[in-house]
Amino acid sequence: MPFAPYRRVLAVPAARTALLLGLFLRIPMFAGGVVLTLHIVQTLHRGYAEAGVVSALATICIAISGPWRGRLLDRIGLRRTVVPSIIVTALVWSVAPFVGYLPLLLLAIPAGLFVTPTFSILRQAIITAVPDAERRTALSLDSVGVELSFMLGPVLGVWAATTWSTTWVLFAAEMLTVVGAIAVWVVNPVMRSEGHDADAAHLPRREWFSGAFLAVLAAAAATTLVLSGCDVAFVAAMRGYGAVGSLGPVLAVWGLGSALGGLVYGALHRSLPVFALLAGLGIVTVPLALASGPVSLALLSFVAGLFCAPTITATVDAVSRVVDERARGEAMGWHGSAMTAGSALGAPVAGAAIDLQGYAGGFALVGLLGVLVATSGWATVRLRRRRRAAVDVAAAA
Template identity: 30%
Template sequence: MTYRELLRTPGAAAFFIPTAAGRVGIAMTSLSIVWLVRSATGSYATAGVVTGAFAVADALVGPQVGRLIDRFGQRRVLLPAALVHAVAVAALVLSAGYGAPGWVLAAAGALVGASLPQLSAAALARWSALLDGERKPALPTAYALESLSNSVAYLVGPALVSTIAAAGRPVLGTLSAAALVVAGGSMLALQRRTEPPVLARDGGHAHHRRALLRPGFMLLVGVNTTIGGFFGTMSIAVTAFALERGTPGLAAVLFAASNGAGLLAVVVYGQRRWHAEPRIQLAVAALALGLGSLPLLAGGSPAVVLAGVSAGVLLTAVAVPVVLVLGSTLADAVVDRGVLTEAFAWLGSASAAGGAVAATVAGLAVDGAGARGGLLVAVAAAGSTTALALTGLRALRPAERD
């Protein structure tokens, strides 16, 4: 099934479009907070603390929002979450405008993160419900489409908010991000036709949640954590590599090439029907990631090193999004439907946590051993992903639905 055919499925475009718009807002939010707080306080340190509070709250509370969605339904959770998010952003903007102390700004930033509607997790759960039965083989294509939408959002969102803020309107950038998030979340919630049924009510909820402790799902959490670690490390290591060479602009070129390769990989993967089981595909993609990262450690002349790093950036960029798509596909297979939204939210939080920890480790490695130290951490993260995927083939066999 092609992407066009997928979006012609009754009800699909109606929830995909608002989710895509909301994702752009989410992609804008973190950077918009940096611009807003830096403009209000003159301090990058305070901006970093507030942004960190936002990210930590999103990672910790996101799965709990997913849990509430599974228990009470998307409409009953997303609409209040969107309202709280609007209030939280207003509180942050007003606090910044009136010169509130840093701890107040951090608290407001945490509330902004905690109230983010879990649009990606909710959309993935809708695809799972919509493509059940004979249309199940199209599910990897749907998850690839969601990954493509997310990648585009993180290309467009930061560029948009930076343009607005650089024009001297940081408040407008923050409010624009919030408007997209609130509108996208509300419109998604109002699409009742494709809303997944609530299967985890009352006492049965605890029974369904035990599926989150299955070895297969725990392995997927580990894979997402190491993938997030690879992301977080590469942003530090590649930047350090470019600065060491005295060519700061090289980092932008490498990141642009990486994003382009990743987008192309998702498009190609989603458009094809693959005959191998998803767990086998995951093992192959993870192996490609591990092997593709090895050129990052190339030694020799500066030209050889540059060629190695460039090759490593491109090869891993092709593998990473495929691994993430397969993670969602396999989560759908090994987790009960009654906790599927929470499961998707946990995968997102695992990626964020892995990225945060690895970025810190990579920063220390770069300080101690230069860019090569950071690249070594990236290779270790990629190798960990490979090891988990290869050793977890048995655990990733599809489970019986409860």
């Protein structure tokens, strides 16, 4: 695998800073989600369903905040957008770990609505920092960073929560996210190329909220639907094997496959179509249903993981290319909301299939849904292109 493209990206100081900031911000973020569940179950003595309600409410609020906070990035800039997030997050999480279940549930609302739009900020900074030819490589590195954070954050969170009080571990994890947001404010990464005036950044939504953009959002939602559905199916499979203790290593192999796939995709000389990668993700997910034990599941998950990071990277790259950079903040917010919606749908969809057909049904259903969305999206895009070509021919005649 050629590493020259990655050396070129890492040689750019702004890109290198954004990638490092991403690791610093996301590890405590992923740790905090796991610690919050453990805190509700172990310290507040509530059920997993009640912990799920808190997570679901926060997820809904994060999905709502994505486009809104992204639009603020476009219109008033990074620092003025991030300051309210820093203040609200610090206030909420200085109280939430020390209260009962109902106040914690209510505090999840402002916490979700005012979450720092780190994914949107960092991806815009990376896109702006590198030439167009290096964009896919840089975004692939960012996706690999997300995978590393996803693998490290929960492990560190569970270790800390089983060593010390979940109250103080939750407080520490969320305060680290506040420190990360302050670091973003201090660094203030450039998110718009030279020549674009931030005060004139407003671009009417009707000029960019197009069919092509909606198609990318559908692909992003389908991608996370497949991934979150697999999360549930992995748990069901390992319980069925009587090997729940090996769940962590299996998920780590899955993540390793994703990280390797992201690196390979970033080193390619040309991009691959979003719907082709989504179809590939769905196709390699279905065989997970054939696993007969932890070893075979791990091997199949490594293959399935190869398409995870590339598909997510392709959706981010596509958004950056179909939307003018003056509206890129809001567009990235919509992209994040689509991925959040897909994640929220994946678990219940896979869960329903697991209840009927076991873990094999969960893997098979979400994989087939990924292929279905990819096929439908590809057909829709081709149809729109043919219609546009027909209109152009008629206009020329």
